[in-house]
Amino acid sequence: MIPTHVAIIMDGNGRWAKMRGKERIYGHYEGTESVRACCEYAVEAGVRWLSLFAFSEENWARPEAEVTELMHLMAKSILNERPTFEKNNIRFIVVGNRSRLSEALNRDIDGAMAETAANTGLSLVIFLSYSGRWDIEQAAERWAADGAPEGRYGDYLATAGIPDPDLLIRTSGEQRISNFLLWQCAYTEFYFTPVLWPDFRKAEFRKALEDYASRQRRFGKTGDQITQETNDSK
Ligand code: FPP
Secondary structure, X not given: OOOOEEEEEOOOHHHHHHHXXXXXHHHHHHHHHHHHHHHHHHXXXXXXXEEEEXXXXXXXXXXXXXXXXXXXXXXXXXXXXXXXXXXXXXXXXXXXXXXXXXXXXXXXXXXXXXXXXXXXXXXXXXXXXXXXXXXXXXXXXXXXXXXXXXXXXXXXXXXXXXXXXXXXXXXXXOOOOOOOOOOOOOOOEEEEOOOOHHHOOHHHHHHHHHHHHXXXXXXXOOHHHHHHHHHHOO
């Protein structure tokens, strides 16, 4: 089974650069090549949604120079990749606390989102200035203000309209969720790999999808129930 939605915590850029005696930003630049490779492979494999945790709310606390460089890299990537989105029928979406982003970056994001809104291939969701707790809080405020409509909480999350991830990948050997999609990962399968993000390309992505395919998702039910349901649907 190919997961409909894969979310990735892209980690290890800094260490990758340091191992080569280079500045951290060099790792982020190399990481953009992995972003490209993973988008291409997602299209090839038939993944419908690819979510990438590019910058967390907590990342604002990094040294100012690195934050500036990362924002510059985002803006540059959006501009550079716009033709690729068109060519590959990719819909580009940004999710996060956009009030913290610069006006210029927000303009570029709006432009790319509008231009690709009607594309029907892979939906690429970039999480910028995002954190799971921020999302839960902002949703709760708006949901309560609307009179707490029953069963509709998910519509207030910043990810409204995006299916929950089937698979969450984290690179670089860390085994934690780091305030990413806290609500949305209730039944997500996790895949951790020691590979650093700049080295996570097609072959590594394929391995993660193969691992996912070997799992049985039960959503709180028993294995026997799932087997029965699978047989019934054949
Ligand atoms: C984590 O590595 C990576 C980030 C905080 C930034 C990820 C950004 C990119 C790959 C750049 C481009 C993205 C897009 C969507 C164009 P780290 O710095 O935490 O590495 P470390 O843990 O080794 O220090």
